Amino acid sequence: MFDWDDLRVFLAVARARKVAPAARTLGIDGTTIARRLGRLEKALDAQLFEVGVGDRTLTARGRELLAHAETAESAALAALEEVKGQEHRLSGQVRLSVAEGFGTWVLAPGMGDFNRRHPGIRLDLVTASGFLNPSNREADMAVMLARPQRGRLTVRRLGDYRLHLYASPAYLERVGRPGKPADLRDCTLIGYVPEFIFSPELDYLDEVEPGLEANLRSTSIIMQQRMIAEGAGIGVLPDFIGRRDPALMPLMTDRVEITRSFWLVMQGDMRRLARIVAVADWLQERIDTLKPIDAARQAR
Amino acid sequence: MFDWDDLRVFLAVARARKVAPAARTLGIDGTTIARRLGRLEKALDAQLFEVGVGDRTLTARGRELLAHAETAESAALAALEEVKGQEHRLSGQVRLSVAEGFGTWVLAPGMGDFNRRHPGIRLDLVTASGFLNPSNREADMAVMLARPQRGRLTVRRLGDYRLHLYASPAYLERVGRPGKPADLRDCTLIGYVPEFIFSPELDYLDEVEPGLEANLRSTSIIMQQRMIAEGAGIGVLPDFIGRRDPALMPLMTDRVEITRSFWLVMQGDMRRLARIVAVADWLQERIDTLKPIDAARQAR
DNA sequence: TGAATATGCTGCAAATTTGCAGGATGATTT
DNA sequence: AAATCATCCTGCAAATTTGCAGCATATTCA
Numbered sequence: 001m002f003d004w005d006d007l008r009v010f011l012a013v014a015r016a017r018k019v020a021p022a023a024r025t026l027g028i029d030g031t032t033i034a035r036r037l038g039r040l041e042k043a044l045d046a047q048l049f050e051v052g053v054g055d056r057t058l059t060a061r062g063r064e065l066l067a068h069a070e071t072a073e074s075a076a077l078a079a080l081e082e083v084k085g086q087e088h089r090l091s092g093q094v095r096l097s098v099a100e101g102f103g104t105w106v107l108a109p110g111m112g113d114f115n116r117r118h119p120g121i122r123l124d125l126v127t128a129s130g131f132l133n134p135s136n137r138e139a140d141m142a143v144m145l146a147r148p149q150r151g152r153l154t155v156r157r158l159g160d161y162r163l164h165l166y167a168s169p170a171y172l173e174r175v176g177r178p179g180k181p182a183d184l185r186d187c188t189l190i191g192y193v194p195e196f197i198f199s200p201e202l203d204y205l206d207e208v209e210p211g212l213e214a215n216l217r218s219t220s221i222i223m224q225q226r227m228i229a230e231g232a233g234i235g236v237l238p239d240f241i242g243r244r245d246p247a248l249m250p251l252m253t254d255r256v257e258i259t260r261s262f263w264l265v266m267q268g269d270m271r272r273l274a275r276i277v278a279v280a281d282w283l284q285e286r287i288d289t290l291k292p293i294d295a296a297r298q299a300r
Numbered sequence: 301m302f303d304w305d306d307l308r309v310f311l312a313v314a315r316a317r318k319v320a321p322a323a324r325t326l327g328i329d330g331t332t333i334a335r336r337l338g339r340l341e342k343a344l345d346a347q348l349f350e351v352g353v354g355d356r357t358l359t360a361r362g363r364e365l366l367a368h369a370e371t372a373e374s375a376a377l378a379a380l381e382e383v384k385g386q387e388h389r390l391s392g393q394v395r396l397s398v399a400e401g402f403g404t405w406v407l408a409p410g411m412g413d414f415n416r417r418h419p420g421i422r423l424d425l426v427t428a429s430g431f432l433n434p435s436n437r438e439a440d441m442a443v444m445l446a447r448p449q450r451g452r453l454t455v456r457r458l459g460d461y462r463l464h465l466y467a468s469p470a471y472l473e474r475v476g477r478p479g480k481p482a483d484l485r486d487c488t489l490i491g492y493v494p495e496f497i498f499s500p501e502l503d504y505l506d507e508v509e510p511g512l513e514a515n516l517r518s519t520s521i522i523m524q525q526r527m528i529a530e531g532a533g534i535g536v537l538p539d540f541i542g543r544r545d546p547a548l549m550p551l552m553t554d555r556v557e558i559t560r561s562f563w564l565v566m567q568g569d570m571r572r573l574a575r576i577v578a579v580a581d582w583l584q585e586r587i588d589t590l591k592p593i594d595a596a597r598q599a600r
Numbered sequence: 601t602g603a604a605t606a607t608g609c610t611g612c613a614a615a616t617t618t619g620c621a622g623g624a625t626g627a628t629t630t
Numbered sequence: 631a632a633a634t635c636a637t638c639c640t641g642c643a644a645a646t647t648t649g650c651a652g653c654a655t656a657t658t659c660a
Contacts, residue, residue: 008304028649031609068375068382068383071374072376072379076304076307079307079344079368082365082368093364319638328619331619
């Protein structure tokens with residue numbers, strides 16, 4: 001294989017039609033240009049420029065090479081453009097892995113604000129299928145609902161959130177209002193599909209009352225919320241979802257309360273990048289906006 | 301501007317996931333690899349690989365670069381091919397990725413002919429596990445049964461083929477001849493394993509009659525053909541398979557007919573290489589030989 | 601036509617790049 | 631648990647690449 005970098009000098013000479021001007025634009029000595037050109041011709045076993053004196057004009061093979069060299073050039077330029085210096089600029093792409101409910105109810109409403117603040121950063125929300133896979137680098141950072149232990153990851157606690165039982169007024173009217181956790185055994189319960197509970201922290205029902213199992217199940221908390229709101233049954237929801245939906249009523253708030261934490265997880269080496277910091281700060285802010293919701297509940 | 305040649309070592313490391321194996325494939329010392337990688341990272345001012353121990357996994361920035369580096373690579377490879385020495389001679393290797401049934405029944409019978417016509421070209425048939433992976437260069441070109449959308453690939457339609465229901469005479473004698481698609485619900489059906497249907501275009505049974513599911517399943521169309529021929533049941537087969545096996549009888553040809561297309565896919569840069577053109581032409585010919593089969597069916 | 605300027609090639613020294621050996625660390629096998 | 635293997639980083643010498651100066655030749659402009 002020839003030296004790919006020689007394509008760069010080939011392009012310069014093909015465009016300048018002379019070695020010396022090409023040398024000036026590249027900032028390399030003309031001698032070097034000539035030698036690398038010769039090396040390339042030898043490696044390709046082809047005459048790229050006409051031999052005669054005067055301007056260097058391309059041979060047929062040279063023109064063939066030109067097309068490919070230009071492709072390579074645009075690839076290299078694009079690479080430079082996209083990758084270079086992203087580390088220090090407040091721009092670029094950040095891929096944030098979040099749980100569906102958190103993304104929908106906490107982050108999505110603030111995305112416009114983030115974009116106004118950091119127009120250069122493209123923030124992608126990818127819904128987590130469970131956990132951030134650090135080896136695959138599916139995401140640059142992740143907000144997780146359970147603290148990960150393994151791996152060389154940077155972990156930071158962003159704050160707490162509470163969960164309560166929720167139901168719709170229609171359901172309560174139809175089947176009555178349960179007074180204690182044990183009453184839930186006779187209710188239609190809505191929860192996660194057990195096989196897809198990737199962390200014991202998500203098995204809320206069992207924590208409310210051991211042995212409790214959901215009758216209507218979904219891997220999606222949003223679908224669960226919809227089911228509860230439609231009066232299908234009772235389920236556990238984070239307050240940042242349940243308190244914002246007027247169709248939902250919290251139940252047994254004094255007897256059943258679950259507390260969990262948000263964890264910000266990222267690759268250690270990204271911690272200092274400007275755009276990562278910007279996103280992390282914004283996340284902290286978003287989560288801080290949840291506190292009033294919590295306080296409102298306490299006041300009731 | 302960074303040294304374009306460093307993209308080559310970057311690609312090697314990204315693929316080998318380690319410096320040492322990459323060094324072996326490139327024939328350069330591992331130290332040099334590491335140093336040039338470091339130089340590239342400095343030039344791009346970006347971390348390309350994970351810092352920790354173990355395998356070198358790409359960072360987000362590295363993955364961005366990978367895409368561009370691959371473009372540059374295919375340009376460089378094409379340049380080498382086209383320009384180098386005896387570039388226009390019909391020789392070299394072509395790796396063609398094909399679906400199993402197509403390879404077995406359409407291409408394999410004509411391989412001898414191809415070899416006589418182009419003794420200098422070594423044509424490898426690799427069975428596709430679904431799609432052509434352009435990044436790994438597993439194949440130079442591919443005949444696909446579904447049109448790929450993504451990537452910078454050259455796509456060309458080679459022609460159409462039809463599929464019908466097939467069964468063996470023995471099976472029909474034993475359980476009777478179904479007269480309409482709905483009758484198939486009572487038959488033993490043979491088809492693909494749903495989990496491995498990588499493209500909706502392959503879900504033939506559902507197209508014959510919605511909701512139809514196979515009882516006997518295989519990821520291999522050849523095995524399906526064998527099952528049908530042995531009288532195990534009824535299945536959908538391309539005519540280029542079914543019509544050539546005397547043990548198979550087409551069913552309901554006037555009521556159930558599925559049409560699909562063959563797509564020729566290749567790296568854009570290779571399009572013009574002589575040996576690629578030779579293979580593409582031959583593929584077109586092979587597919588054109590299918591038309592009489594189709595016509596024969598129509599005449600019946 | 602002739603002078604002025606520019607191009608491009610050949611030696612030589614400087615700078616850079618490369619490979620090798622040795623040793624620390626981690627992974628794999630017995 | 632020990633041993634073996636492989637990976638990968640750190641100095642140092644060799645090899646290659648690069649730049650500069652000088653000169654022959656070509657091009658340009660008056």
